[in-house]
Amino acid sequence: MSRHEAGLPVGPEGVDAPVFAEPWQAEAFAIVVALHERGLFTWAEWAERLSAEVKKPGAAADGSDYYERWLAALERLMAEKGFAGRDEVDAVAAAWERAAHATPHGQPILLENDPKKHSGL
Amino acid sequence: MAARVRALETILTRKGLIDPAAIDVIVDTYETKVGPRNGAAVVARAWNEPDFADWLKRDATAAIASLGFTGRQGEHMQAVFNTDETHNLVVCTLCSCYPWPVLGLPPVWYKAPPYRSRAVIDPRGVLEEFGLTLPRDKKIRVWDSTAELRYLVVPQRPDGTEGWSEAQLAELVTRDSMIGTGVARGAA
Numbered sequence: 001m002s003r004h005e006a007g008l009p010v011g012p013e014g015v016d017a018p019v020f021a022e023p024w025q026a027e028a029f030a031i032v033v034a035l036h037e038r039g040l041f042t043w044a045e046w047a048e049r050l051s052a053e054v055k056k057p058g059a060a061a062d063g064s065d066y067y068e069r070w071l072a073a074l075e076r077l078m079a080e081k082g083f084a085g086r087d088e089v090d091a092v093a094a095a096w097e098r099a100a101h102a103t104p105h106g107q108p109i110l111l112e113n114d115p116k117k118h119s120g121l
Numbered sequence: 122m123a124a125r126v127r128a129l130e131t132i133l134t135r136k137g138l139i140d141p142a143a144i145d146v147i148v149d150t151y152e153t154k155v156g157p158r159n160g161a162a163v164v165a166r167a168w169n170e171p172d173f174a175d176w177l178k179r180d181a182t183a184a185i186a187s188l189g190f191t192g193r194q195g196e197h198m199q200a201v202f203n204t205d206e207t208h209n210l211v212v213c214t215l216c217s218c219y220p221w222p223v224l225g226l227p228p229v230w231y232k233a234p235p236y237r238s239r240a241v242i243d244p245r246g247v248l249e250e251f252g253l254t255l256p257r258d259k260k261i262r263v264w265d266s267t268a269e270l271r272y273l274v275v276p277q278r279p280d281g282t283e284g285w286s287e288a289q290l291a292e293l294v295t296r297d298s299m300i301g302t303g304v305a306r307g308a309a
Contacts, residue, residue, distance in 0.1 A: 060233070
């Protein structure tokens, strides 16, 4: 097995490589840290959920889907704890998508820009 | 993905469970402030001061905290020292447990399935893929991190660095050498 096939680093060691590939990864990371800091779950509880997600079949060998799995673990834990149900996340995510489409390029995306905005959300 | 994270952030903020400003601070901390340079300072101090090395061996959490490196995922630390006889390698087979205060967040390969499964089964083979071929008679000890206990490998001090300052020594300490998938850079 070559280094690349093994999912091991192919380039020079990246001590200063960017920590997050995309901003949403940083946000998902920070949400977990912040909730844990408020004592809403233990780190062992979190590690167990994360472990279950990263061990599901189909994980990318290069680890590139790690934060997708991190997010799946977070969503699951939030639903279990009753903090954010799946339907609620679906609805607000759809509102964000609509708001993004309705916002002219270069302007900040606000949930208020959702054309289907109604009082329930 | 981005919309779902935004949605979670929106919902949790509305419920008063998170504060967006605090989220920004956490992101900034891990993007810019915490990283393997912290661990390198710990290793360089241990190389230079035998008393500190002893302390690090006995109570890594306190010794590391004395240099100001404390916080999340560093509450319970153990330092494992490489010697002529033994090389240490750290993995998290569970998920991605890692000593954030001294190394920052883990590299992608540390979190990937091949490393997590193979570091335990075939550490020598894994090290060879990292370009590190150890003598056959050198033992490899693999440490499996947990949500409670995190490890820092203290690599061997390179030859020819007598009299170097800690700042100079720290330059030789790579991230991989503190996970065990590498060794410190040579003095050359």
